[in-house]
Amino acid sequence: MTRALWERPVAFVGGAWVDVDRSRAVVDPATEQPIGTAADCDPALVDAAVRAAASAAASWGQTPAEERASAIARLHTELVRRREQLVDTIVAEVGAPLRTARDAHVDVALDVLRWYAEQVDPGWFEYTIGNSRVVRQPAGVAACITPWNYPLYQLVVKLAPALLAGCPVVIKPAELAPLTAYLLVDAAVDAALPPGVVNLVPGSGAETGDALVRHPLVALISFTGSTAVGRQVASLAALRCKRVGLELGGKSASIVLDGAPLETAVRATVDSATLNSGQTCSAWTRLLVPASRYEEAVSLAGRDMAALVVGDPRDVRTDLGPLISAEQRRRVHDLVDRASAVGARIIRADRALPAVGYFTEPVVVADVDATTEIAREEVFGPVLTLLPHHGQEDAIASANASPYGLGGAVWAATEAQGLAVARRLRTGQVDVNGAEFNLAAPFGGFGASGTGRELGLAGLEEYTELQAIQT
Numbered sequence: 001m002t003r004a005l006w007e008r009p010v011a012f013v014g015g016a017w018v019d020v021d022r023s024r025a026v027v028d029p030a031t032e033q034p035i036g037t038a039a040d041c042d043p044a045l046v047d048a049a050v051r052a053a054a055s056a057a058a059s060w061g062q063t064p065a066e067e068r069a070s071a072i073a074r075l076h077t078e079l080v081r082r083r084e085q086l087v088d089t090i091v092a093e094v095g096a097p098l099r100t101a102r103d104a105h106v107d108v109a110l111d112v113l114r115w116y117a118e119q120v121d122p123g124w125f126e127y128t129i130g131n132s133r134v135v136r137q138p139a140g141v142a143a144c145i146t147p148w149n150y151p152l153y154q155l156v157v158k159l160a161p162a163l164l165a166g167c168p169v170v171i172k173p174a175e176l177a178p179l180t181a182y183l184l185v186d187a188a189v190d191a192a193l194p195p196g197v198v199n200l201v202p203g204s205g206a207e208t209g210d211a212l213v214r215h216p217l218v219a220l221i222s223f224t225g226s227t228a229v230g231r232q233v234a235s236l237a238a239l240r241c242k243r244v245g246l247e248l249g250g251k252s253a254s255i256v257l258d259g260a261p262l263e264t265a266v267r268a269t270v271d272s273a274t275l276n277s278g279q280t281c282s283a284w285t286r287l288l289v290p291a292s293r294y295e296e297a298v299s300l301a302g303r304d305m306a307a308l309v310v311g312d313p314r315d316v317r318t319d320l321g322p323l324i325s326a327e328q329r330r331r332v333h334d335l336v337d338r339a340s341a342v343g344a345r346i347i348r349a350d351r352a353l354p355a356v357g358y359f360t361e362p363v364v365v366a367d368v369d370a371t372t373e374i375a376r377e378e379v380f381g382p383v384l385t386l387l388p389h390h391g392q393e394d395a396i397a398s399a400n401a402s403p404y405g406l407g408g409a410v411w412a413a414t415e416a417q418g419l420a421v422a423r424r425l426r427t428g429q430v431d432v433n434g435a436e437f438n439l440a441a442p443f444g445g446f447g448a449s450g451t452g453r454e455l456g457l458a459g460l461e462e463y464t465e466l467q468a469i470q471t
């Protein structure tokens with residue numbers, strides 16, 4: 001088990017590990033050193049994996065929901081046993097700091113699995129209306145394509161509802177961080193999931209992912225990633241009448257209204273914008289503050305950014321590790337440089353970063369127009385843009401003037417005011433006055449942030465087809 005899984009390239013097809021002749025090295029972004037080898041599966045292997053899943057579909061779909069839930073509970077147990085190894089692997093392949101890896105990557109994923117293992121209400125799977133029995137049938141083979149930023153969580157939010165709904169899955173993790181997926185499948189083996197129910201085909205998006213999306217026996221594609229690739233996946237799915245769920249990018253606004261606690265709001269927004277080195281889809285990366293308090297907010301944000309510890313992700317004191325790759329760092333730097341070139345004020349601490357690794361300085365961007373690139377585009381790095389607003393209506397209009405709509409925050413003097421503003425935001429999730437994340441609530445986007453929902457019963461519904469049987 002474990003390290004042996006990524007010492008040579010393997011895929012998992014029809015209940016067995018199979019050797020793959022093409023491979024890719026996986027690099028630790030903090031050390032720039034290779035840490036493992038992942039398979040690079042070709043379309044023939046994708047075909048074998050999808051066929052294995054299709055062969056398992058009828059029996060898994062007819063397995064009682066309680067038994068499917070028990071399998072998820074066993075998978076949860078196996079992953080709990082591997083908790084520290086999962087943490088270490090995520091630190092190594094994503095560069096997430098230890099605390100972030102443990103809390104935001106692994107423990108949340110474990111909680112999601114446990115939640116789905118408890119959802120076996122027969123009334124949800126089948127109900128009566130008039131002379132009809134309405135049955136939620138499994139949608140069929142699900143292709144799960146995930147990004148590198150939260151490699152365990154992104155898989156679990158697909159795998160758990162898919163398994164509970166009765167869908168076998170074929171997983172295509174991101175090339176940059178595929179090792180966690182090996183651990184997940186290893187746990188599924190020890191949890192005795194039937195052959196063909198979980199299949200793993202690491203590889204490139206352009207070849208492996210594309211083959212999966214186009215495969216005629218894939219009934220449903222659950223894709224998490226960039227809006228640009230999501231659009232391509234959706235158009236291919238549309239041509240083939242496949243169901244598709246898209247969890248895409250974001251540029252979420254954190255709105256501070258008059259009378260709200262500014263210091264608390266700025267601190268929480270800096271934390272959100274820099275979580276996982278800013279590589280979080282729902283991060284609050286636009287901070288909208290009353291114009292009268294703009295300078296105060298800029299100074300607080302600069303102070304809070306400077307207080308973050310950037311460095312070795314294996315040190316428990318670290319808040320920010322490296323970015324995932326040199327390319328990602330270049331992209332982030334280019335966006336900040338272009339903002340600077342159009343007159344933005346860039347506030348950054350003057351600290352020494354490690355010489356090796358894809359580290360970057362977290363920055364606050366001020367004095368830009370809401371229409372500038374940095375205020376509109378997803379950066380996917382530790383960059384927070386501050387914009388002034390002129391009252392509640394202006395703040396709502398500004399927050400909604402984004403093609404994205406994934407997360408968001410409202411900071412208000414009263415919960416009633418916060419709720420009233422939250423209802424008017426065109427975004428999938430809004431936290432009022434620093435409310436906690438709720439994994440039973442639907443998560444997903446409006447507009448360019450995607451279609452469909454993950455988490456909760458809404459996430460389970462994505463993997464079902466409704467059938468009405470009249471008697």
Ligand code: NAP
Pocket residue numbers: 145146147148149150154172173174175176203204205206208209210213224225226227229230232233246247248249250280281282378380406445449450
């Ligand atoms: P990405 O480049 O779109 O890749 C996402 C996944 O799609 C990867 O597994 C990728 O494979 C694969 N892929 C690429 N081209 C494909 C194609 N033509 N057909 C099928 N699959 C293809 O995104 P990323 O850079 O990994 O992740 C960052 C993005 O994900 C950000 O925009 C972020 O906001 C978004 N995200 C959204 C959510 C959400 O819940 N809304 C959550 C996390 C991340 P390769 O690895 O080989 O490229």
